[in-house]
Amino acid sequence: MTTPSAVAAPIPAVVPRRRDRRWPPAIPLVIVAALVLCAVFAPLLAPRSPVEGSLGDRLVPPIGMEGWKPGHLLGTDRLGRDTLSRLLYGARISLSVSVVAITLTGAAGSFIGLLAGFLGGWVDTVLMRLVDISLSLPTILLALVLVAAVGPSFGTVIGVLVVLLWARYARLVRGETLSIKERDFIARARVAGASRSRIMVKYIFPNVVNSLIVLATLQVGYVILLESALSFLGAGLPRPTPAWGLMIADGRELIVTAWWVSMFPGLAIMLTVLSLNLLGDWLRDHLDPKLRNV
Numbered sequence: 001m002t003t004p005s006a007v008a009a010p011i012p013a014v015v016p017r018r019r020d021r022r023w024p025p026a027i028p029l030v031i032v033a034a035l036v037l038c039a040v041f042a043p044l045l046a047p048r049s050p051v052e053g054s055l056g057d058r059l060v061p062p063i064g065m066e067g068w069k070p071g072h073l074l075g076t077d078r079l080g081r082d083t084l085s086r087l088l089y090g091a092r093i094s095l096s097v098s099v100v101a102i103t104l105t106g107a108a109g110s111f112i113g114l115l116a117g118f119l120g121g122w123v124d125t126v127l128m129r130l131v132d133i134s135l136s137l138p139t140i141l142l143a144l145v146l147v148a149a150v151g152p153s154f155g156t157v158i159g160v161l162v163v164l165l166w167a168r169y170a171r172l173v174r175g176e177t178l179s180i181k182e183r184d185f186i187a188r189a190r191v192a193g194a195s196r197s198r199i200m201v202k203y204i205f206p207n208v209v210n211s212l213i214v215l216a217t218l219q220v221g222y223v224i225l226l227e228s229a230l231s232f233l234g235a236g237l238p239r240p241t242p243a244w245g246l247m248i249a250d251g252r253e254l255i256v257t258a259w260w261v262s263m264f265p266g267l268a269i270m271l272t273v274l275s276l277n278l279l280g281d282w283l284r285d286h287l288d289p290k291l292r293n294v
Contacts, residue, residue, distance in 0.1 A: 024279060024282050024283075025278050025279065025282060027275070028274070028275035028276070028278040028279050029275075029279065031271055031272070031275040032272075032275050032276060032279060035091050035095070035272055035275075036095065038087075038088050038091045038092075039088075039091040039092040039094075039095045039096075040092075042088040042089050042091065042092045045088050046082075046084070046085035046088045046089060047071060047073070047082060047084060047085060048071070048081075048082040048085045049081075049082075049085065050081065050082070050085045050086045050088075050089040050090075050242040051081065051240045051241075051242065052081070053076065053077070053079040053080030053081035053082075054080040055079070055080050056080065057069060057072065057076050057080040058076060058077070058078055058079060058080040059075075059076060059077070059078060059254070059257075059258045059261075060072045060075050060076040060080075061075050061258075061260065062074045062075040062083070062260050062264075072084070074087070074260060074264050075258075075260045075261070077247070077250055077251065077258075077261045078250065078251075078254065078258070078261070081242075083247075083260060083261065083264055085242075086242035086247055086265075087242075087244075087247075087264060087265060087268055089242040090242045090243055090244045090247065090265065090268070091268070091272075093237065093241065093242065093243050093244075094224045094227065094228070094243070094244060094272070097154070097157060097158065097161070097223065097224075097227045098220045098223040098224055098227075100158055101157075101158050101161035101162060101165070101223050102165075102216050102219055102220060102223060104158065104162050105161065105162050105165045105166050105169060105219075106169050106212055106215075106216055108162065108166045108169070108170075109165075109166040109167065109168065109169025109170040109172075109173065110169055110170075110173045110205070110208070110212060112127055112131075112166070112170040112173075112174075113169060113170040113171065113172065113173025113174040113175075113176075113177060114173055114174075114177055114200050114204065114205065115127065116128055116170065116174045116177075117173065117174040117175070117176070117177025117178045117181065118177050118181055118196065118199070118200050118204065119196075124174070127170070127174075128171075128174070130167075131167040131170050131171055131174075134163075134164075134166070134167035135167050135168075135171075137164075139164055139226070140226075140229060140230075140233075142160075142163075142164065143160045143164060143226070143230055143235060144230075144233065144235045146159070146160045146163065147160060147230065147235035147236070148235065152234075152235060152236060152237060152238045153237070153238065154237060157227060157230060157236055157237060160230070161223060161226065161227070164226075165219065165223070168215065168219070169212065169215065172208075172211055172212070172215055173208050173211075173212070176207070176208040176211055177200075177204055177208065180203075180204050180207050180208070181199075181204060185203065186199060186203060186204070189203055210287040211287075213283065213287065214280065214283055214284040214287055217276065217279060217280040217283050217284075218276075218277065218280035218281075218284070220276045220280075221272065221273035221274075221275075221276035221277050221280070222273075224244075224269065224272060224273060224276075225269065225273050227243070227245065228243070228244050228245035228248070228269050229245060230245065231243040231244070231245025231246045231249070232245040232246070232248055232249045233245075233249075234249070244265040244266075244268055244269050245265075245269075247261065247262070247264075247265035248262045248265050248266055248269075250262075251263075
C-alpha cells in the first residue's frame with residue numbers, strides 16, 4: 001500500500017505565455033493617415049481651386065444624383081466652388097492650426113508647470129491660481145471676445161487657442177513634477193551639484209514627455225473642433241478660406257435643398273475628431289505603465 005508521501009504531486013500544466021500586444025485601432029489609424037495625406041498633397045489631389053467658383057455650376061449635386069456634372073464629385077456650394085477641393089484644403093488648414101497651436105500651447109504650459117512644481121512656494125501658488133482662472137473661463141465666449149477685439153485671422157485663432165489651452169498642460173506637468181522631484185535620482189543630482197535648470201531640463205522633463213504626448217494627441221481633435229466652431233460662428237478664419245467650419249456655416253441655410261454643402265464637412269469633422277480620440281486613448285493605454293499592466 002502506498003503512503004501519501006509516495007503519491008506523486010500533480011504536475012501543474014504549463015500555460016504558454018501569451019504575447020498580448022495592443023495594436024492601434026485600424027480604422028481610426030487609416031482615417032488619420034488619409035487625413036494627413038490629403039492635407040500634405042492637397043494641391044495635387046484637389047481637382048479645382050478651393051476659392052474660385054463658377055456661378056454656372058452653383059449647387060451642383062454630388063455624384064449619383066440628378067443634375068450631377070462631371071468634375072464635381074461631391075458637388076458644389078452656392079458660389080460654384082468644388083466641395084471636394086475645399087474639403088482637401090480644409091484638412092490642411094485644420095491640421096496646421098492644430099499642430100501650431102498644440103506646439104505653442106504645450107511649450108508654454110510645460111514651462112509654467114515645471115516652474116510651479118519644482119520651485120513650489122509662492123511661485124507655485126501664483127501660477128496655479130492663474131491656471132484656475134484660465135480653466136474657469138468659458139471657452140467659446142472668451143474666444144469670441146478675443147477674436148472680435150483683434151479681428152479674425154490665422155494668427156488670431158492660434159493666439160486664442162494658446163490662451164485657452166495652456167492651463168491644461170501646466171496642471172499636468174506640475175502634478176508630474178511634484179511626484180518626480182521627490183525621487184532618489186533627483187536627490188542624487190542635487191548632491192552632485194546639478195543646477196535647478198539642469199535638473200528640470202535633463203531629469204524631470206524627459207519623464208513627463210509621455211504624458212505630454214498623450215495629452216497633445218487627445219487635444220488635436222479638440223482643437224479641430226474648437227477651430228471649426230469659431231469659424232462656424234464667424235470668429236475664426238476669414239472667408240474665403242476653405243475651413244470646415246466655414247463650409248458648414250455656408251450651407252446651414254441650404255440644408256434642405258443642398259444638404260451636401262454642410263453634410264460633407266460635418267462628416268469630415270466627426271470622423272477626424274472621433275478617430276483622433278480613439279488613437280489618443282490607445283496611446284494613453286500604451287504609454288502609461290499603470291494602464292498597460294491592467
